[in-house]
Amino acid sequence: MATRKKAKGKAKARRKKTPVSKGARRSVKKNRTPRKKVAKKTPLRPASLKKARPAKPAGKPRSISGRAPQAATPSRPAKGASSEQRIGVVTHYYSHLSVAVMQLEPGATLRVGDVIHIWGHTTDFTQKVESLEVDHAPVAEVGSKDDFGLKVIEHAREHDVVFKVPS
Numbered sequence: 001m002a003t004r005k006k007a008k009g010k011a012k013a014r015r016k017k018t019p020v021s022k023g024a025r026r027s028v029k030k031n032r033t034p035r036k037k038v039a040k041k042t043p044l045r046p047a048s049l050k051k052a053r054p055a056k057p058a059g060k061p062r063s064i065s066g067r068a069p070q071a072a073t074p075s076r077p078a079k080g081a082s083s084e085q086r087i088g089v090v091t092h093y094y095s096h097l098s099v100a101v102m103q104l105e106p107g108a109t110l111r112v113g114d115v116i117h118i119w120g121h122t123t124d125f126t127q128k129v130e131s132l133e134v135d136h137a138p139v140a141e142v143g144s145k146d147d148f149g150l151k152v153i154e155h156a157r158e159h160d161v162v163f164k165v166p167s
Contacts, residue, residue: 084163100156120160
């Protein structure tokens with residue numbers, strides 16, 4: 001089977017541009033697309049010219065007590081329970097380790113075995129303190145000046161509040 005060569009067409013002659021003087025350039029107008037015409041708004045009719053609509057019959061008035069009661073209790077408490085004492089705040093959370101770094105308030109202490117409640121915008125859980133670490137060293141008790149890590153059972157976020165639950 002023989003292959004055919006592509007047919008060569010005649011070479012097109014290129015048209016040379018004629019030089020245009022500066023004065024002629026200014027007088028040439030560019031083609032602009034015409035703007036779309038905006039539909040005119042109809043003027044508002046005075047109330048006297050409007051068509052009269054039939055009045056709707058008034059429905060039976062309902063008493064307030066007949067309505068369904070609305071839930072007044074929020075899904076989360078505004079603050080921790082009154083028996084709980086605020087002891088600190090979560091300053092960082094390491095998700096791959098499930099470790100929360102916390103800073104305790106002045107005068108607060110936390111020990112292994114205490115029960116804490118971590119509460120925030122999307123966080124609300126209670127757990128027993130299993131391990132505390134200061135500078136990667138396990139400790140039994142931490143004070144207010146210590147930045148420490150705490151293994152948590154759920155996701156904690158920065159600025160979550162930590163409460164100590166009395167036992």
